[in-house]
Amino acid sequence: MHFNAFDRYLEKESFLHRLDPRVKATATIIFIVSNVLLPDGAWVAFALSWSLLIAANALSKLGIEYTFKRSLIALPFALIAVTTLFSIHGKPLLSFFFLAWNFTVTDAGLLRFSSILIRSWLSVQMAILLVAVTRFPDLVHALEHLRVPAILTAIIAFLYRYLFVLTDEVYRLLRARESRSASVAGHKSGGSLLWRARVAGNLAGQLFLRSYERSDRVYHAMVSRGYAGRLYTLNPHEMKSSDYFAAAFIVAVIFILQIIGRL
Amino acid sequence: MFFSPVLMHIPDSFLSVPVSVVCWVITALALAVAVSKTNQALGEKQIPLMGVMAAFIFAAQMINFPILGGTSGHLLGGALAAIMLGPWAGMLVMTAVIAVQALLFQDGGMTVMGANILNMGLVTATIGYGIYRSTSNQPKPIKLFAAGVAAWLSVVAGATLSSFEIWLSGNAELKVILPAMLIVHALIGLGEATITVAALSFIMRMRPDLLDADSEAVKGGRGWIFVGVLTSLGVILLSPFASSNPDGLTRVAMNLGLISQSRPAPSALFSNYAIPFLGKTPFSTIGAGIIGTLVVGAIIFLIGRGMKAKS
Numbered sequence: 001m002h003f004n005a006f007d008r009y010l011e012k013e014s015f016l017h018r019l020d021p022r023v024k025a026t027a028t029i030i031f032i033v034s035n036v037l038l039p040d041g042a043w044v045a046f047a048l049s050w051s052l053l054i055a056a057n058a059l060s061k062l063g064i065e066y067t068f069k070r071s072l073i074a075l076p077f078a079l080i081a082v083t084t085l086f087s088i089h090g091k092p093l094l095s096f097f098f099l100a101w102n103f104t105v106t107d108a109g110l111l112r113f114s115s116i117l118i119r120s121w122l123s124v125q126m127a128i129l130l131v132a133v134t135r136f137p138d139l140v141h142a143l144e145h146l147r148v149p150a151i152l153t154a155i156i157a158f159l160y161r162y163l164f165v166l167t168d169e170v171y172r173l174l175r176a177r178e179s180r181s182a183s184v185a186g187h188k189s190g191g192s193l194l195w196r197a198r199v200a201g202n203l204a205g206q207l208f209l210r211s212y213e214r215s216d217r218v219y220h221a222m223v224s225r226g227y228a229g230r231l232y233t234l235n236p237h238e239m240k241s242s243d244y245f246a247a248a249f250i251v252a253v254i255f256i257l258q259i260i261g262r263l
Numbered sequence: 264m265f266f267s268p269v270l271m272h273i274p275d276s277f278l279s280v281p282v283s284v285v286c287w288v289i290t291a292l293a294l295a296v297a298v299s300k301t302n303q304a305l306g307e308k309q310i311p312l313m314g315v316m317a318a319f320i321f322a323a324q325m326i327n328f329p330i331l332g333g334t335s336g337h338l339l340g341g342a343l344a345a346i347m348l349g350p351w352a353g354m355l356v357m358t359a360v361i362a363v364q365a366l367l368f369q370d371g372g373m374t375v376m377g378a379n380i381l382n383m384g385l386v387t388a389t390i391g392y393g394i395y396r397s398t399s400n401q402p403k404p405i406k407l408f409a410a411g412v413a414a415w416l417s418v419v420a421g422a423t424l425s426s427f428e429i430w431l432s433g434n435a436e437l438k439v440i441l442p443a444m445l446i447v448h449a450l451i452g453l454g455e456a457t458i459t460v461a462a463l464s465f466i467m468r469m470r471p472d473l474l475d476a477d478s479e480a481v482k483g484g485r486g487w488i489f490v491g492v493l494t495s496l497g498v499i500l501l502s503p504f505a506s507s508n509p510d511g512l513t514r515v516a517m518n519l520g521l522i523s524q525s526r527p528a529p530s531a532l533f534s535n536y537a538i539p540f541l542g543k544t545p546f547s548t549i550g551a552g553i554i555g556t557l558v559v560g561a562i563i564f565l566i567g568r569g570m571k572a573k574s
């Protein structure tokens with residue numbers, strides 16, 4: 001498997017790509033928190049939030065509609081929120097029977113539902129943009145600078161590094177299962193559900209042992225290269241004055257956005 | 264590609280700010296303990312071991328098996344990780360997996376990551392390890408049986424907790440979301456249980472040293488049995504009680520400041536509608552919960568017997 005099959009980073013020469021990963025990560029989190037804090041039905045603030053997102057898209061030179069297209073994949077999650085339509089007390093708008101239930105859509109429910117959808121849709125897009133303009137190792141270093149425990153960021157960095165290797169391992173196991181599972185047309189193939197689950201469980205057990213033994217080899221290889229419990233990077237990750245300005249600008253904009261949302 | 268979303272990954276803005284903050288605080292405290300505990304147990308080896316194991320959980324979630332039509336079952340891995348690596352290391356591994364799912368694949372939100380880690384990492388590891396640990400001196404079939412029950416319970420408990428969090432945020436009616444999540448995840452949990460049991464019995468055959476009494480003592484003490492059983496009992500007994508009588512919980516939540524006073528009491532909303540599969544009194548639903556757990560336990564036990572007979 002190609003090493004960047006899981007990578008979401010898109011190489012471009014843009015202001016957002018050059019911005020310090022700490023600033024990008026913090027700005028994304030501030031943007032998402034701001035969306036969550038906006039009250040239901042703050043349409044003007046939502047629109048401003050959206051225009052911020054479009055501006056960020058334009059700054060990244062990935063195209064104004066880049067995150068919009070990617071966000072459609074994440075949309076099915078929003079269906080969980082459908083229950084809010086019926087859960088909030090308010091003026092009934094629409095009532096219908098489905099199976100044994102009587103569903104009533106209320107105006108307050110509709111307001112909450114659409115607000116949640118907009119908030120989570122905006123948040124997902126900014127998160128998509130973050131990983132498109134930041135290399136994942138840089139993002140992990142940013143997390144470390146932002147006081148996430150070093151052990152946790154190191155585990156995340158390792159997870160990312162070995163995901164490709166273990167995915168190859170999974171592909172091999174699945175390919176082996178495929179080649180063992182020949183079937184004759186017109187005949188029932190494969191065992192019972194239980195048997196299939198057991199085969200999958202054996203694959204998981206096999207994968208565990210291969211990963212466990214690999215982690216041992218990785219550890220010994222690291223120790224023989226002078227590893228003593230800490231990972232080092234040659235990238236200094238120094239904040240430039242433009243990074244500070246960008247951070248201050250984002251905080252100010254979000255602050256104004258929150259005030260507008262509460263007017 | 265293979266990546267299949269799980270209902271339990273709560274997206275951003277689905278939880279209210281107070282609920283998100285409370286979950287983050289609980290998660291951060293537990294992780295702080297987990298970091299220092301694994302540091303004592305593993306030392307400098309912890310980074311490569313847990314890093315590769317986190318990649319294992321991620322990759323193992325791609326192993327699927329066809330169930331019916333286009334649907335397929337696959338592993339979540341919280342219980343398996345805790346049984347193999349110990350509860351603290353299991354928590355850290357699951358945290359890394361959930362963080363990467365949120366950061367890289369936008370599967371689960373960032374502000375609600377505390378809640379997602381709590382539901383899918385901390386609770387699954389606690390219950391998974393606790394229930395399994397209670398059979399540490401027992402013969403293999405009983406251990407496998409306990410692992411199956413632990414895996415099933417961990418998934419169901421995670422789903423229950425996430426329903427509570429969404430309800431406390433005022434975004435769903437508990438009487439709707441709890442049964443829906445429970446039914447879906449009771450089925451998902453069966454897949455989790457069979458894969459976990461099969462994987463564990465494979466490892467027991469190939470590398471019994473990873474699961475013998477000595478290595479178990481290193482992973483976590485017997486106190487985990489108490490914590491694990493208590494957590495699962497708490498979640499299981501609480502859920503039917505709350506779904507048939509949410510007033511008490513609403514009051515507690517209001518006192519804690521999780522729900523604003525201005526919100527209408529949730530119990531008033533659906534009171535006119537009968538929901539067929541929920542009983543009228545809390546005791547009947549608790550009874551139903553226990554019977555359900557026993558039935559699932561019996562099924563897993565029989566499956567375990569069948570597997571042992573074949574192998």
